[in-house]
Amino acid sequence: MSQITNAAVAVQVARALEQEITAESWKPGHFIGRRQELATRFGVAPATLGEAIQLLRSRGIVDAKPGPGGGIFVADRSPFTQLSDQLLRLRESAATVTNCLRVLDALDSTVLHDAVEFATDADIADVQRLAGELEAAWGTPAGSTANWALHARIARITPNELLRSLYTNLVDYITVEELDGATAPTTPERLQTHLDFAAAVARRDHGLAESAIQRHRGSSMAAVLP
Numbered sequence: 001m002s003q004i005t006n007a008a009v010a011v012q013v014a015r016a017l018e019q020e021i022t023a024e025s026w027k028p029g030h031f032i033g034r035r036q037e038l039a040t041r042f043g044v045a046p047a048t049l050g051e052a053i054q055l056l057r058s059r060g061i062v063d064a065k066p067g068p069g070g071g072i073f074v075a076d077r078s079p080f081t082q083l084s085d086q087l088l089r090l091r092e093s094a095a096t097v098t099n100c101l102r103v104l105d106a107l108d109s110t111v112l113h114d115a116v117e118f119a120t121d122a123d124i125a126d127v128q129r130l131a132g133e134l135e136a137a138w139g140t141p142a143g144s145t146a147n148w149a150l151h152a153r154i155a156r157i158t159p160n161e162l163l164r165s166l167y168t169n170l171v172d173y174i175t176v177e178e179l180d181g182a183t184a185p186t187t188p189e190r191l192q193t194h195l196d197f198a199a200a201v202a203r204r205d206h207g208l209a210e211s212a213i214q215r216h217r218g219s220s221m222a223a224v225l226p
Helices: 009-025 035-042 046-056 079-088 098-120 121-139 144-157 162-177 188-203 206-221
Strands: 032-035 064-065 071-074
Touching: 009 035, 009 046, 032 035, 035 046, 035 071, 046 064, 098 121, 098 144, 098 162, 098 188, 098 206, 121 144, 121 188, 144 162, 144 188, 188 206
Parallel strands: none
Antiparallel strands: 032 071, 064 071
């Protein structure tokens, strides 16, 4: 393999190793190599190789075992870790706004009902504050950011770690990438729907939550579907 000399050397080495693990379909426990062997193979300094290994270890892709018989091995990755990696790759795969909103709409009901059920007084105060900020920003360029901030804060209430991670990662992706069409028209009715999200949490009202979900689902998908 030719020597890698770009600035982000450790990142490149980590990506190359990850791609090799995937391409070869190596199973958990497969021996990848010893540190010095891998450093020589990639043409990098031991410290750089160490950084690459640390990147992969932090994502649960490899394990490093010291001593005789040690080295770098393929890690036994949990489904949750693999899902987190797939979310991190959203930008590279150029997910569309329609795909993102379909998933978020499918999760909204569980997210909001969990918030109604489990919100603390501090959660309620935050949600009400963000609802007020959304109302003030509605119809302005800041409205989209305020809208997604409210959605994300409600999602952070759920005790379901997988649901919370999936939902907030999708919201972060939409916000960072500023996807076209990610916010439906700023009608008074749609504003009221979002204010009802906050009110349902504050009142612990599952009935209002369900009503708001149904109104929200129809308007958000109508904005992006032909």
